[in-house]
Amino acid sequence: MDVTLHLAQDPEADALLGRSPLAALTGMLLDQQVPMEWAFKGPRTIADRLGVAAGGDLDAHDIAALDPEAFAALLSEKPAVHRYPGSMAKRIQQLCQYLVEHYEGDAEAVWRGVDSGAELLKRLEELPGFGKQKAQIFLALLGKQLGVTPTGWREAAGAYGEATSFRSVADITGPESLAKVRAHKQELKAAAKAAKASRA
Numbered sequence: 001m002d003v004t005l006h007l008a009q010d011p012e013a014d015a016l017l018g019r020s021p022l023a024a025l026t027g028m029l030l031d032q033q034v035p036m037e038w039a040f041k042g043p044r045t046i047a048d049r050l051g052v053a054a055g056g057d058l059d060a061h062d063i064a065a066l067d068p069e070a071f072a073a074l075l076s077e078k079p080a081v082h083r084y085p086g087s088m089a090k091r092i093q094q095l096c097q098y099l100v101e102h103y104e105g106d107a108e109a110v111w112r113g114v115d116s117g118a119e120l121l122k123r124l125e126e127l128p129g130f131g132k133q134k135a136q137i138f139l140a141l142l143g144k145q146l147g148v149t150p151t152g153w154r155e156a157a158g159a160y161g162e163a164t165s166f167r168s169v170a171d172i173t174g175p176e177s178l179a180k181v182r183a184h185k186q187e188l189k190a191a192a193k194a195a196k197a198s199r200a
Contacts, residue, residue: 003018003019003145003146003147004018005017005018005024005040005145006172006173006174006178007027007036007037007040007169007172008027008037008040008041008044009037009175009178010037010041010044012044012054013040013041013043013044013045014040016043016044016047016057016058017040017043017044019057020043020057020058020107021106021107021108021110022043022057022058022059022060022096022099022107023043023044023047023057023058024043024107024138024141024146025095025107025110025127025138026042026043026046026058026092026095027039027040027042027043028130028134028137028138028141028169029088029091029092029095029129029130029134030042030043030081030082030088030092031134031169032134033082033083033084034082034083036169036172036178038082039082040169042081042082043058045079045081046058046074046075046081046092049074049077050062050063050074059105060095060096060099060100060105060106060107061096061100061105063092063093063096064093064096064097064099064100064105066093068089068090068093071089071092071093072085072086072089072090074089075088075089075092076089091128091129094128094129095127095128095129097128098126098127098128110123110124110127111123111124111142111148111150114148114150115150115151116150116151116152116156117139117143117150117151117152117153117154117155117156117157118152118156119150120139120142120148120150120153120156121135121136121139121156121157124138124139136156136157136158136160136161137157137160137168137169137170138170139153139156139157139160139161140154140157140160140161140168140170140171141168141169141170143157143161143170144161144170144171145170145173157170166180166181166183166184167181167184168181169181
């Protein structure tokens with residue numbers, strides 16, 4: 001896996017996401033309740049604070065073995081990796097522990113050699129911190145930008161797998177598509193607000 005992603009809108013952070021399956025999974029895990037760029041910059045920030053060299057990678061074994069309080073403190077340093085650094089530190093360690101137990105710490109093994117989109121979705125949903133929506137978005141990212149296209153991947157990703165959609169991080173390839181995804185999310189929020197108001 002060595003592609004150019006544009007999710008963090010930061011060259012070093014995006015380079016890590018593009019070459020590191022664990023960084024990509026970690027960024028996806030962090031992508032909630034904070035701006036997308038903040039979430040996907042997180043893996044690079046974590047790598048820097050762990051002393052990983054510029055061209056290096058995150059290691060699931062290392063992260064899983066860290067003292068939980070020390071890891072939470074590392075994510076809490078300013079600027080914090082997430083709005084909720086303590087709870088996210090716990091989730092990242094749970095993800096890494098799961099990868100160590102089930103995939104020998106090899107994040108790419110989650111999707112390497114998977115025959116069907118349905119099986120891949122099932123594997124992603126089994127990851128700690130990945131509900132169905134997050135799993136579908138990541139599956140769409142794998143298919144659209146990372147060359148992981150098992151049979152039926154678009155169907156398994158649901159609406160996020162549509163070829164011409166601008167719904168999620170899976171569709172962001174630069175500033176223009178980022179703006180379209182943001183606009184789509186604003187529309188959804190406005191529609192949800194209107195629906196809530198009409199029920200009141």
